[in-house]
Every structure is written in C-alpha cells, then in structure tokens.
Amino acid sequence: MPNDFNQRIIDEFRANNGRVGGPFEGGRLLLTTTGARTGAPHTTPVGYLPDGGDQVLVIASAGGAPKHPDWFHNLVANPLVTVEDGVFTYQARATVLEGADRDRAFARAAEADPGWAAYQARTTRTIPVVALRPVSGGPPNAASPGAGLKLLHDAFRRELSLIRREIAESGPGIGAQLRVNCLTVCQGLRNHHTGEDTTMFPFLTEHHPELAPVLERLRAEHERIATLVAELHKVVSSTAADPALVRAEVDRLADxxxxxxxxxxxQLIPVLDA
Incomplete structure (x- = not known):
C-alpha cells in the first residue's frame, strides 16, 4: 500500500486528470508495479521524460538515497507495468537502460533539470533510467467521447505550456531534452490529427452530414497546423537551434x-455526447 503522502498525490492525480500541486507539482505519471515478493500491485507517483514517440523514461532516483526504490526492484522482477498519464491508462513493458544508452538519457535529464545530477552526487549507486514502452492501449479515461476529446486536447495544451516555460528558462541554446519534448509533441499532433481525419471525421460525415462544412474547415486547419509542426520540427532539429526562434515557432503553433x-x-463535443 502507498504511504499516506503518496496516496494523497495519487488521489489528487486521478481526480485532476494528471495534475498535482505542492511538493510533487510536475509529477506526471502513476506507475503500478507488481510486488517482487508479494505479487500485489503497488502504485507510485513518478516524474517522466518524453523519449520520442510513445516511449517515456522514468528515473529511479529515490531522492539520491543509497538504495534503489521499491518500484524499481518490482519492475526488474516483473517488467510488465501499468501507466497512468492523466489521459490514458495502459500496460507498458519496462526496460532498464544500460551503458551508453543510460548515460546519454541521464545526461539529457540532468541538463534539463540539475536536480537529477544532485541526486546522483548524493549516492554511490548508479541511478537507473527505465524506458516504458506501451504494449496495450485504449480510449481516454473519460465518461464520454466528448469528454475524452477535451481531455486529449487539454494534454496538448499542457505540454505546449510546459515547453514554453522550458524555453523561457533555457540558456543560450536548446537542450537535448527540450528538443525531444518539442519533437514528441509534434509527433503526437500528427498522430492525433491523422486519427481524426481517417476515423472520427468519416464517421461523423456518414452519420451527421450537416457537419460537412465544419469538418471541411477542421481538415483545412489540420493542414495549416501540419505546416507549423513541420516548421517547428525543422527549427528544433537544427544543431544550433536559436531559443528565440524556437519560442516564436512554438507560439505560432500554440496560438x-x-x-x-x-x-x-x-462544434463536435455536443454531437459526440448526444
């Protein structure tokens, strides 16, 4: 069972679609592992780093404690875990990164947040980095299709807001993790709009022909957003990316x-929930 502190965070996370405040503000994921000795499920709030595409990274820092956290021992014994990110709940397979892969990922994390380096400096153990890759999925954690659409949209709003803040706090260049964050959002938007164009919009066209003008406008907007995503991708991918230019492209895309x-x-939520 989680301790009282963790349980309050878990309850707040689930009640607010992944948002928490206080000392764990920015904690972005609930990780449920299977107890190595007991076989019982254990849920822990953790931070994560986007790693491009669907994969995310979690770091077993335990605040720089001398021993690995219990959740790490659990996933080593049973790599199949459950992830809650505030929008989706899904099963993932955990892979502990080793050697150069681990070192590159940890260096990227420490560049984005020096707190990770401070944790490593407190302990003689090598702090593990774990990749979580989805193996199953489903619809958003929402009571209705319309609520699911809003939940997904709010996730994109949140990620772009975080990126804006990270750019404002960056130095003269764009760090490796910030670059990955931008590219991950770009890929997520492409996937979301492709799904709408190929699945949701044809369904609505068939069952609600009166929405044709609305859907035509939304498809045109998808094309404009795709152009902005491509521009941001190009700017961020440059080895000498200018933070001011990246910020301008992020602002254009976000607006x-x-x-x-x-x-x-x-236009669509009332129809989806009717």
Missing part, C-alpha cells in the same frame, strides 16, 4: 492550435 481546438470542441 493556431488553440483556435482550432476551441472551435472543434464547440
């Missing part, structure tokens, strides 16, 4: 995306 998301929610 255009917000107009699109607000219009889509206004």
């Amino acid at each position: 255009e995306l917000e107009r699109h998301l607000a219009h889509e929610e206004e």
Whole structure:
C-alpha cells in the first residue's frame, strides 16, 4: 500500500486528470508495479521524460538515497507495468537502460533539470533510467467521447505550456531534452490529427452530414497546423537551434492550435455526447 503522502498525490492525480500541486507539482505519471515478493500491485507517483514517440523514461532516483526504490526492484522482477498519464491508462513493458544508452538519457535529464545530477552526487549507486514502452492501449479515461476529446486536447495544451516555460528558462541554446519534448509533441499532433481525419471525421460525415462544412474547415486547419509542426520540427532539429526562434515557432503553433481546438470542441463535443 502507498504511504499516506503518496496516496494523497495519487488521489489528487486521478481526480485532476494528471495534475498535482505542492511538493510533487510536475509529477506526471502513476506507475503500478507488481510486488517482487508479494505479487500485489503497488502504485507510485513518478516524474517522466518524453523519449520520442510513445516511449517515456522514468528515473529511479529515490531522492539520491543509497538504495534503489521499491518500484524499481518490482519492475526488474516483473517488467510488465501499468501507466497512468492523466489521459490514458495502459500496460507498458519496462526496460532498464544500460551503458551508453543510460548515460546519454541521464545526461539529457540532468541538463534539463540539475536536480537529477544532485541526486546522483548524493549516492554511490548508479541511478537507473527505465524506458516504458506501451504494449496495450485504449480510449481516454473519460465518461464520454466528448469528454475524452477535451481531455486529449487539454494534454496538448499542457505540454505546449510546459515547453514554453522550458524555453523561457533555457540558456543560450536548446537542450537535448527540450528538443525531444518539442519533437514528441509534434509527433503526437500528427498522430492525433491523422486519427481524426481517417476515423472520427468519416464517421461523423456518414452519420451527421450537416457537419460537412465544419469538418471541411477542421481538415483545412489540420493542414495549416501540419505546416507549423513541420516548421517547428525543422527549427528544433537544427544543431544550433536559436531559443528565440524556437519560442516564436512554438507560439505560432500554440496560438493556431488553440483556435482550432476551441472551435472543434464547440462544434463536435455536443454531437459526440448526444
């Protein structure tokens, strides 16, 4: 069972679609492992780092304690875990990174947040980095299709807001983790809009022909957003990316995306939930 402190965070996370405040603000994931000795499920709030695509990284820092956290021992014994990210709950397979792969990932994390380096400096153990790759998925954790759409949209809003803050706090260059964060959002938007264009919009066209003008506008907006995503991808991928230029591209994308998301929610959520 989680301790009282962790349980309060878990309850707040689940009640607020992945958002928590206080000392664990920024904790972005609930990880449920199977007890190595007991076989019982154990849920722990952890931070994570995007790693491109669907894969995310978690770091078994335990605040720099001399021993690895219990959740790490559990996933080594049973690598199949459950992940909650505030939008989706899914099973993932955990892989402990080794050698150069671990060192590169940890260096990227420490560049983005020096706290990770401080934890490593407190202990003689090598702090593990674990990759979590989904093996199963499902719809958003929402009571209705419309609520699921809003939940997914809010996740994109949140990620872009975090990226804006990270750029504002960055130095003269763009760090490796910030670059990965931007590229991950770009890929997520492409996947989301492709799914809408190929699945949701054809369904709505068939069952609600009166929405044709709305869907035509939304498809056109997808094309404009795809152009902005490509521009951001190009700027961020440069080895000498200028933070001011990246910020300008992120702002352009975020502003255009917000107009699109607000219009889509206004027009489609009532229909999806009818």
